[in-house]
Amino acid sequence: MSPFETRPADRPLRLVQVGAGGMGRAWLKTIAGNPDVELAGVVDLDLDVARDALAALAAAGVDGVDEVVTGRSVGEVAARSGADAVVNVTVPAAHRPVNEEALFASLPVLCEKPAAPTVAEALGQAAAAQAAGQLLMISQSRRYFAALDALAAQVRELGEIGTVDCGFFKAPHFGGFREEMDHVLLVDMAIHHFDAARRLIGADPVAVYCEEHNPGWSWYRGAANASAIFEFASGARFVYAGSWCAPGEETSWNGRWRISAERGTARWDGDAAPVAHEPPAAPSTAALEPRAEETAGALAEFVDCLRTGRVPETAAAENARSLAMVEAAIASSESGERVRIDETIAASLRAALAAEERPAVRARLEAMRTGAR
Structure with missing residues (x-):
């Protein structure tokens, strides 16, 4: 039995989108x-x-735009429009109030990453979704690439994983809030790579040691460079090196990957098909299976889960572990010490419980805390 309420499969799902700016x-x-x-x-x-x-949608030739309801309140627009679900594309600080208003109005939510600015808030939302009996799925859009699917399949054939390396080097001039953020690379981008590493390794992250720095030429106020080593429960190590002020020879937005395993190595440049080498055979390039990618992939999975009752890999409670990798990496960078991720999650659960007043949500958080011991 599904832990959340499903939706009918005999008609298109009616969606309310919250947030209509650039990403919107x-x-x-x-x-x-x-x-x-x-x-x-x-x-x-x-x-x-x-x-x-x-x-702009109408000008692009999209039909039915005149019938779309607009307003400032999720509940009001959802009621007027007969919505089945919500897509939340607001800024991270607004994710929780929007998500919880929708969830307790019996509406499932697909929310842009990160779920919240902190793991405690992310866990509070996950507990709220469970209490409401609705799906809260986080859109980790960079999970949805045909080439990443193929890489994951190759890695499964190589046996025990030793080390996963990811290098990410870009030089975007965003302007605006990103250039004023603390820990800008870790907070705003690295979660994509951390989440992909979880998918490839197929185990939980255990601990991290991380260092950040900001080169003298950086146009960011916060640290634009980060290096981290994550230990996973399987014994594998994930080694990450990233920069957002690295002009020249830039990588893909997906990063550049090398996985060293028991029977061979797989490599992915972040764009083209991955290549696996299992000696003594020659290296082989994967065939890619067509699929919906990025946000289109996230939306397709959301719809499928709502119709079938299948729990997505990026359901809010599970995705909180990817956010915990970010929070633990920041804590390690600030303290200069190795940080255990289960301690980050435990502290976050205590903080979520201290802030939560709704009995049903508190009960779900208590269950999470007991299970995390």
Whole structure:
């Protein structure tokens, strides 16, 4: 039996999107491109932003835009539009209030990463979803690549994993809030690579040692470079080196990967098909199976899970472990010491319990705390 309420499969799911800014516009295109869903409403604190985003959809030839309900309240727009689910594309600080309003209105949510600014808030939301009996799925959009699927399949054939290496080197000039953030690379980007490492290794992260620094030429206020070594429960190590101020010879946004395992090695440049070498055979390039990728892949999985009752790999409670990798890496960088991830999660559960007043949600958090011991 599914732990959350499912939705009918005989018609498109009606979605309300919350947030209509830059990323919101990209999500609106994703929704418009999926025949299994239809846009029922758009919520934004600035109604002109919502209207402008819908006008851009109409100008692109999307039908039915005139019937889309707009407003500033998730509950109000969902009720007026007859919504089945919510897509949350607000800023991370707004994720929790939006998600919980939707969940307790009996609406499942697909939420942009990260689930929240802290693991404690992410766990609080996961507990709220369980208490409400609704799906809260986090969109780790970079899990959804045909080449990453193929890499994971290759790695499964190589036996025990020794080391997973990921290098990420880009030089984006975003402007705005990112260039003022603390721990900018770890907080805003590295979670994608950490989450992919969890998928490839297939075990829980145990501990991390991390260092951050900011080169003299960096245009970021916070540390734009990070190096980390994660230990996993299987004994594997994940070695990460990243920079957001590395001009020249930039990697893919997915990073550049090498997996060393019992029977051979797999490599992925982050874009093309991965290559596996299992001696004495010659290296072989994987065949890619077509699939919906990035946000389109996340949306397709959300719909499938709502129709079948299958729990996604990025359900909120499970995805909190990827966010815990980020939080533990920051703690290690600040303290100069190795940090255990289960201690990060335990402290976060205590903080979530201390802040939570709703009995049903507290009960779910207590169950998580007992299970985490």
